[in-house]
Structures are given as structure tokens and as C-alpha cells.
Amino acid sequence: MPDVPDLSTLSVRPIRGDERDRWQRMMIEKHYLQSNRMVGEQIRYVAVDADGAWVACLGWSAGCRQLSGRDEWLGWSSGQRAMRLHLLANNARFLVLGKRSAVPNLASKVLSLNLDRLSRDWEEAYGHPVLVAETFVDLQRRRDDGTIEDLGEREAGACYRAVGFDACGLTRGFRRVRGGFKRHTQRRLLLAREIIPGARAVLTNQTTPWDREERAPAKDRIDLLSLPSAFDPTRGLIAHVVALVPDPRQVRQYPWPCILAGLLGGVLAGKQTVKDIAAWARALPEEAITRLGGRVKKGKRSMPAANTYGYALEHADLGALNNALRSWLTANDLGWSGDIIAIDGKSLNGAGRTRQSRATASAFSVTRRAVLALEGHTGDERKAVKACLRQLDIRGCTITGDALHTNAAFAKTEILEKGRTTSSKSRPTSQSSWSKPSDSTGQPPPPPKSGGVTISTDVTNDALSVAST
Numbered sequence: 084m085p086d087v088p089d090l091s092t093l094s095v096r097p098i099r100g101d102e103r104d105r106w107q108r109m110m111i112e113k114h115y116l117q118s119n120r121m122v123g124e125q126i127r128y129v130a131v132d133a134d135g136a137w138v139a140c141l142g143w144s145a146g147c148r149q150l151s152g153r154d155e156w157l158g159w160s161s162g163q164r165a166m167r168l169h170l171l172a173n174n175a176r177f178l179v180l181g182k183r184s185a186v187p188n189l190a191s192k193v194l195s196l197n198l199d200r201l202s203r204d205w206e207e208a209y210g211h212p213v214l215v216a217e218t219f220v221d222l223q224r225r226r227d228d229g230t231i232e233d234l235g236e237r238e239a240g241a242c243y244r245a246v247g248f249d250a251c252g253l254t255r256g257f258r259r260v261r262g263g264f265k266r267h268t269q270r271r272l273l274l275a276r277e278i279i280p281g282a283r284a285v286l287t288n289q290t291t292p293w294d295r296e297e298r299a300p301a302k303d304r305i306d307l308l309s310l311p312s313a314f315d316p317t318r319g320l321i322a323h324v325v326a327l328v329p330d331p332r333q334v335r336q337y338p339w340p341c342i343l344a345g346l347l348g349g350v351l352a353g354k355q356t357v358k359d360i361a362a363w364a365r366a367l368p369e370e371a372i373t374r375l376g377g378r379v380k381k382g383k384r385s386m387p388a389a390n391t392y393g394y395a396l397e398h399a400d401l402g403a404l405n406n407a408l409r410s411w412l413t414a415n416d417l418g419w420s421g422d423i424i425a426i427d428g429k430s431l432n433g434a435g436r437t438r439q440s441r442a443t444a445s446a447f448s449v450t451r452r453a454v455l456a457l458e459g460h461t462g463d464e465r466k467a468v469k470a471c472l473r474q475l476d477i478r479g480c481t482i483t484g485d486a487l488h489t490n491a492a493f494a495k496t497e498i499l500e501k502g503r504t505t506s507s508k509s510r511p512t513s514q515s516s517w518s519k520p521s522d523s524t525g526q527p528p529p530p531p532k533s534g535g536v537t538i539s540t541d542v543t544n545d546a547l548s549v550a551s552t
Contacts, residue, residue, distance in 0.1 A: 090188065092133035095141070095196040097126055097204055109140050114178045121175045124209050126201075130193040139193045140178045143201065146171030146217055152251035152273045153217055159287045160385075162365030166294045167286050169211065172201065172278075174218035190242035198246065202278050211293040214282035218243060219254065219271040239272045248274040289368050320411050321347060327407035331398035337387050341376035342395050345386055357396070361389035401443060405457035409474070412453065423449040424477060426484045428464035446471040449483075 098106050106127050110119035123145025130139040146168050147153075154164060179190055202212040220240035240248065251273040277283060285291055315322065321343050330339040348367075349360030364386035367375075377384040428444040444467035446456040456471035464487060472482070 090186070090192045093130055093138060093192060093196060095128050095130045095193060095200065098129050102129065103127070106140055106142075109137075109178060109180070110142070110176055113180070114176060116176075119176070124169065124172075124205070125175075126204055126208060128197055130196070137180055138189070139180060140176065141174065141193070141197055142176035143172045143205075143213075143216075144175040145169065146173050146215075150217070150251075150254070150273060152254075153275050156249065156251045156275055157215070157283055157286055160365050160367075162362040162367075162386075163287060165362050166366055167291060169209075169295060170214045170286065170291070170293060172205065172213040172216055174216060177218075188245070191245035194242060195246045198276075198278055212279065214277065214279045214285060215275060216248075216278050217273065217275045218248070219273055221269070221271055240274050243274045243276075246276070248276040251275050287368070289366070289371070320408075323411045324404065324407045327410075328400060328403045331400065332395065337378055337391065338376040342387055342392060344375045346392055346396075356389075357392040358389040360392055361387065401457050401459050405454070405474075408453075409455055412455075423481045423483060424455065424475070425449055426468045426471065426482060428460075428467065428487070444468045444471055446475060 106129065107119040111117055119142070121142050121144035125142065125144040128141040128143070129137055130141070132138055148168065149164075159167070174194075177190070177194075179193070198216060201216070202214070206212045218240075220243065222239050240250070244250070253270045254273055279285070321340055324343055325340050332339075345364040346360060349363045352363050354360045354363050364372075367386065369384050372384040372386055375386070377386050379385075425447045426444065427447070428442065442460055442462070442464070444458050444460060444464050445454050446468075447453070448455050456474045458467040458470045460467035468484070
């Protein structure tokens with residue numbers, strides 16, 4: 084590398100496609116790690132002088148999954164880290180070509196130029212910016228003559244400190260390998276810096292525009308946020324459920340309202356598993372966690388883990404929970420008249436670990452995206468479904484079900500006697516008759532789609548049509 088007397092002539096840019104092999108070869112031949120491997124999202128850069136000669140090579144990759152020093156420096160929770168780790172970039176490779184002493188402040192100048200454009204380049208490449216940069220620095224420095232110089236924590240990483248990186252302590256001496264972590268003997272100094280001003284405040288906020296998981300509720304869900312009474316401390320949904328559903332736990336590290344609030348909030352945020360619900364709840368601001376009754380752990384408030392939510396759901400009184408939810412919906416005029424109601428049976432995850440069966444049958448409002456009735460059973464799903472339907476006023480509703488409930492006897496006993504309309508689709512059955520009653524236009528309705536069975540009742544003439552295709 085020729086001497087560069089004027090640092091103002093330097094520029095930093097991503098490498099071109101035809102330069103990748105050269106960049107890779109430089110790292111293997113000249114970098115002390117003798118490796119060009121990086122993980123996850125990544126961008127490779129080159130610093131050039133006014134004549135286009137290469138001055139330095141840099142590589143940025145995905146942030147490390149777990150670093151206690153960095154996480155304490157950021158102040159984020161484990162849930163926030165899970166959703167926002169992609170907003171961090173790791174300076175995995177930095178190679179200055181030629182002798183460092185030939186051009187004072189060269190490394191810090193290159194770093195500064197690179198950081199000025201890193202977030203924009205990342206957003207162009209991956210659709211989101213990076214807000215924080217991190218890197219590791221060895222406590223030994225290789226001199227130009229090949230000898231090794233030991234450095235103290237205050238001396239290491241001088242070029243990074245010059246552009247605003249903060250020291251976040253030493254690593255614990257582990258590296259990530261397939262299936263976990265492996266200890267090695269070399270500890271490194273961890274440094275981090277905000278790329279965008281105020282990045283730490285953004286990363287610890289309740290939400291960011293770039294969170295990995297969709298947090299907004301689906302359009303067809305009941306919008307509890309629009310109901311003034313939904314979160315009323317005395318008559319809101321959580322208070323209503325707490326009053327009617329007993330706490331099933333024997334060991335209680337978290338208050339029952341705290342668990343219910345976490346479950347409700349996670350569902351409203353669009354989460355569909357207890358793991359995702361737990362991650363969402365732990366990403367809440369500490370003030371919110373304190374108000375919800377989070378437990379003090381290691382001097383910091385936290386929300387329950389996923390298995391706590393799972394245990395609560397597994398052992399809760401499903402009948403009481405069902406009655407509490409339905410009565411609250413009814414009291415707030417959230418009816419289901421004319422809706423499509425799906426009936427089905429499920430076995431809860433983890434049911435095999437307990438002696439008590441947790442198989443359930445439910446009636447689900449398709450439009451409201453809400454469970455209207457829920458019944459546990461020990462094997463007779465049809466009986467449980469009948470119990471669900473008896474709890475509901477389904478006049479004008481359309482009922483859909485699977486093969487187990489697609490039979491004339493079931494339709495007659497549960498629907499015709501009450502003067503309701505039902506339509507059930509399932510796999511083909513042995514019945515092959517197809518009746519085509521005329522509609523108001525005198526034309527027969529179209530036959531069902533291939534592979535389905537439709538049972539429909541006509542309460543005006545007490546006729547039952549069964550179609551099989």
C-alpha cells in the first residue's frame with residue numbers, strides 16, 4: 084500500500100461482485116485469523132485512496148446472539164434481544180493493508196467513514212437498518228515485525244475508542260459451535276457503539292418499526308384496545324377472568340393476574356404460541372412489567388417464562404375460563420349472530436405428561452376470531468361439541484365441522500330440533516346422493532367443491548340434503 088499523506092482522499096464502499104475473491108484472499112493471506120468466514124447478514128467493504136488503490140478491508144456480519152456485557156450496556160431484555168438482534172452488526176473483520184505506522188490515524192478514519200454509511204447500506208441490502216455496532220479486540224497485538232505485544236483493557240481497541248466505541252468488558256471465553264458453546268482460552272475485549280443517535284433508547288422501547296415478529300393484531304380480531312372497559316382494573320377482561328377462574332398453580336412465583344395479562348397481551352399482539360407470548364411479554368418496558376406484577380429477579384423485574392404460561396393453560400379450569408370469556412363478550416355486546424361458527428376438537432400440547440386428559444372441543448367464531456365455547460372431554464368429542472352448541476344462541480349462524488360431525492343424525496339432533504342452519508364440510512363419505520333444491524330464482528345451487536361433503540338443513544320443509552363428491 085502506498086503512503087496516504089492526506090486522509091481526506093480516502094473513501095469506503097461495498098466491494099463489487101468481481102472483487103469478492105480478492106477480498107476473501109486478502110483475509111486468508113494477511114488477516115491474523117486467516118479466515119474470511121462470517122455469519123448471517125453481512126456486507127464486505129474496501130477502503131480506497133484517490134487512485135482507487137485498496138487501503139483496508141472490512142467485513143460486517145450479524146450481531147452475536149448473546150453477550151452479557153453488550154446486553155447490559157444496551158439495557159434490553161431477552162425478549163427485546165430476540166426481536167431486535169438483527170438491528171446489530173458485528174465488525175467481524177478489519178484488515179489494514181501495509182504498515183499501520185506509515186499513516187497515523189488511518190484505522191480510525193476508515194472506521195469512521197464506514198460507520199457513516201453502514202446503516203444505509205444495510206437497509207438497502209436487507210430491508211432494515213442497523214442501529215448498533217459491536218466488535219471484539221484481542222488483548223494481544225501483532226507488531227509489524229511479527230512479535231506479539233500484550234495489551235491492557237485500557238489500551239486495546241484504540242482505533243475503535245477513537246470513533247466512539249465503549250468498552251463493555253471482557254468476554255467469558257466461549258465461542259458458538261453447532262449445538263451450543265465451547266470454551267476456549269482466549270478472552271477478548273468487547274466494544275460497542277451506537278450507529279444512529281439514540282439507538283439504545285429505540286432498542287429498549289416497547290416496539291420498533293423493524294421488530295422481527297408481527298405485533299399488530301389481525302384486522303379481523305376483536306379490537307379490545309378500542310373498548311374503554313377492556314383494561315379497566317375493576318371490570319375489565321383480566322379482572323373478570325381473575326374473579327371467575329381460580330388459579331390452578333400450587334407454586335406461585337407470579338401473581339395470577341400477571342400471567343393472564345401476559346397471555347391476553349400476547350394474543351392481542353398476534354402471538355400464537357406460549358413461547359412467542361413469553362418473548363413478547365419479556366420485551367415490555369420495565370415500568371409496564373412492574374405494573375403487571377412481574378417478579379423481581381436479579382434486581383430486575385421480569386415476566387414469566389413460556390413453561391409458566393403453558394402450565395397455567397394446561398391446568399386451568401377450562402369451563403370456568405370459557406364462561407368468563409363468553410360472558411364478558413356478551414356483556415360488551417360482542418355477539419356472533421349470523422356468524423360462521425367452526426366446531427372442532429383438539430388435544431392440548433403436553434397433555435400426555437399429565438394423568439388428566441386435556442382434550443377439548445370448541446366453537447370458534449370465524450369472523451370474530453374468538454372461541455365462543457370450550458368443553459373438555461375424555462374421548463367423546465361429539466358429546467363435547469353438542470355441549471358447546473347448547474351454550475350458544477346460534478340462530479342465523481352457519482356451523483362448520485369435520486368428518487366426525489358430518490352425519491344426518493348429528494345434524495338432526497343438534498340443529499333441526501332447534502331450527503338452525505348448519506353446513507359441515509369434511510372428507511368424502513360413502514353416501515353419494517345429491518339433491519338439488521331450487522333457490523328463489525328457480526335455478527339449482529352449484530354442487531359442492533370436489534372432495535367435500537356438505538350437510539345442509541332446511542327448517543322450512545324439514546328436508547336434509549347430503550352431497551358427496
